[in-house]
Amino acid sequence: MAKTDWKFNDVVTEADLNALGGEVNAASAHAAIVEGAHGATSQASPGKLMQRDAAGRVKVAAPAAADDAARKAEVDDAKAQLASHSSNSNAHVSESDRRLWNGGPGSGLNADTADGFHFDQDLQKAANPSFKSMTTTQGTSSGGQVHLMMKYNGNNYGAIGLDGPSVAGNGGGNLSFWTYDNSGAFITKGLDIARSTGNVTIPNKLNLGGGGGSNLNLADSPIYFRGQNASDGKHYAVYENAAGSTDGIRMVGNNTIRLGTFFDTLNWAPILSLNGPSSSNQSAVHIERHGHAKAVNSASSFPPAGITPAASIVNWQDHPAAVGLIVASRYMADASAILDVGTIGANAWQPFFKVTGVGNARVSGTLAVGFNGGSGRSNMNTQAVVDLAIGDHDTGLLWNGDNSISMYANSQQSAYWDATGVRVVKSFSVGGTKSAVVSTASYGDQLLYAVESPENRFEDFGESIVGEDGVSVISMDRIFLESVEIRGEDYQVFIQGMDEGAFYVPVRDSSSFVVKGKPNSRFMYRIVAWRRGYHSLRFNHAQGF
Numbered sequence: 001m002a003k004t005d006w007k008f009n010d011v012v013t014e015a016d017l018n019a020l021g022g023e024v025n026a027a028s029a030h031a032a033i034v035e036g037a038h039g040a041t042s043q044a045s046p047g048k049l050m051q052r053d054a055a056g057r058v059k060v061a062a063p064a065a066a067d068d069a070a071r072k073a074e075v076d077d078a079k080a081q082l083a084s085h086s087s088n089s090n091a092h093v094s095e096s097d098r099r100l101w102n103g104g105p106g107s108g109l110n111a112d113t114a115d116g117f118h119f120d121q122d123l124q125k126a127a128n129p130s131f132k133s134m135t136t137t138q139g140t141s142s143g144g145q146v147h148l149m150m151k152y153n154g155n156n157y158g159a160i161g162l163d164g165p166s167v168a169g170n171g172g173g174n175l176s177f178w179t180y181d182n183s184g185a186f187i188t189k190g191l192d193i194a195r196s197t198g199n200v201t202i203p204n205k206l207n208l209g210g211g212g213g214s215n216l217n218l219a220d221s222p223i224y225f226r227g228q229n230a231s232d233g234k235h236y237a238v239y240e241n242a243a244g245s246t247d248g249i250r251m252v253g254n255n256t257i258r259l260g261t262f263f264d265t266l267n268w269a270p271i272l273s274l275n276g277p278s279s280s281n282q283s284a285v286h287i288e289r290h291g292h293a294k295a296v297n298s299a300s301s302f303p304p305a306g307i308t309p310a311a312s313i314v315n316w317q318d319h320p321a322a323v324g325l326i327v328a329s330r331y332m333a334d335a336s337a338i339l340d341v342g343t344i345g346a347n348a349w350q351p352f353f354k355v356t357g358v359g360n361a362r363v364s365g366t367l368a369v370g371f372n373g374g375s376g377r378s379n380m381n382t383q384a385v386v387d388l389a390i391g392d393h394d395t396g397l398l399w400n401g402d403n404s405i406s407m408y409a410n411s412q413q414s415a416y417w418d419a420t421g422v423r424v425v426k427s428f429s430v431g432g433t434k435s436a437v438v439s440t441a442s443y444g445d446q447l448l449y450a451v452e453s454p455e456n457r458f459e460d461f462g463e464s465i466v467g468e469d470g471v472s473v474i475s476m477d478r479i480f481l482e483s484v485e486i487r488g489e490d491y492q493v494f495i496q497g498m499d500e501g502a503f504y505v506p507v508r509d510s511s512s513f514v515v516k517g518k519p520n521s522r523f524m525y526r527i528v529a530w531r532r533g534y535h536s537l538r539f540n541h542a543q544g545f
Contacts, residue, residue: 001023002016002019002020002022002023003019042057042059043059044059044061046061062074146159146160146161146178148161155180155182155183155184156180157179157180158178158180159177159178159180160175160176160177160178161175161176162174162175163175163176163189169196170195171196172195173195174195175193175195176189176192177189178190188203188204189203190202190203190204222236222237222238223236223237223238224236234252234253234254235253235254236251236252237250237251237252238252253274253276254276255275255276256273256274257274258273258274259272259273260272269288270288271287271288272285272286272287273285273286273287273288274286282303282308283308283309283310283311283312284309284311285311285312286302286311286312286314287311287312287314288302288314288315288316289314289315289317289322302314313325327339338355338356339353339355340353340354341353385398385408385411386398386408387399394409394410394411395408395409395410396408398413403418404416404417405417405418412426413425414426433447433449433450434449434452435448436449436450454538454539455538456530456531456534456537457529457530458480458483458528458529458530459526459527459529460476460477460480460526460527461524461526461527462474462524462525462527463498463522463523463524463525464515464522464523464525465520465522465523466501466515466516466518466519466521466523467519467520468519468520469519470516470518470519471514471515471516472514472515472516472517472523473512473513473514474512474515474525475511476511476512476513476527480527481510481511482532483531483532484529484531484532485530485531485532485533485534485535486510486529487530487535489508489509491508491527491528491529491530492527492528493505493508493513493515493525493526493527494525494526495515495523495524495525496524496525496526497517497521497522497523497524498523498524499518499521499522499523500518501517501518501521502517502518503515503516503517503521503523504516504517
């Protein structure tokens, strides 16, 4: 070995130089060695230095630890698995499919998963994306199969899947949506789409109009309201446009359609009821205004039993301003009708009551007043014999034509009036006085009262003169005789002399009487006889006064 502990003043000898030269030669010889230096080898030998073989390769043992060198065999295996994965169409989607999943053009959605991973972006960025909420086998409380489960904080919140197995006729296997509570327990099914028809069923409430101009467009399809059985299709609402004559909404119910409000915070009350022909004792259109009175007094149903009107209106409010119906028209003209009431007979409109634009009411048929079916009043089921019926069909007023109106009671005329005056056909009783209005030149209109009697008598008056023979025969007026009833001498003759002398009536027969007195003397007479048909009538108890 060459000296290695040299000092600055040491003398170099020949031996020292030779030793140095020998070590230099040995180092040169070691550098020239190609294989086997220090036991190096190209084989996978433990504890040996690695040395490339003639082809520049070196061998190592199969890796065991994570930081061991990989061999060609491990690299080839990884390449083979990568090639198999790349060719798997189930594991990869095309660029166009990726755009659809990513909410790109044509997708109509923003395809984020329930765990918040975006298929085209977030999955590339996420270190450990989880797909535990996506399954095709997990069941629900309704027996369906979930295809997409959405979770929050590890709990099920919502799911989309198929409900039940398929059956004949493309039934079953409907697309359904389910909801879960905060602990992941099943709550209910929110929506069901029938596989065979595409019909959408919402078992619970559907809330529309959440703001921002929300609406529901049915594209002319009806909304069906479930009846007592699933096959009942007679309850629905649909838009209709029949050949341009109708542009609106048709609402159909099997028997009744009702619209209403809460008249207090607890009780629902109908405002408008539309009833079908099978609704016994119900109006086709019934309108109510509810108030506190009906709720407190438990008011009876309306309309009353035994009546089935086409339309009815009732106001249950106790208020001075409460009315049953107001009919109004802004247009004002003599011929314009605010209200028309009539019947349809022989396929023709037959009006009998009209209110025109200037407030005039015209009745074409019979107007019944005071009918309520109570005591003393009969139902108006018989054709009225009068135009204005009061109480029943045969009592009231009858229009006889221009200038004449009659008053009837129980189909019998009791009085009438026209331009000439009033005529009472039946008995006429007055609780006050009977007077004639007489106009005077100096004292204006004055009342002159009728002379009354306990008996129903007619009177006649006249003047005459006693003949040369002291006798005067007075023949009574033929018209007077036909208006009175004379039985023998049962009438009275009163004589008032106009000249001196006495007068007396010795003879009274059925058509004349005899007056005797001083010849050529004048006298006045007054005849009083029973009214024809009322002979012997004296006094009568006055009823109703």
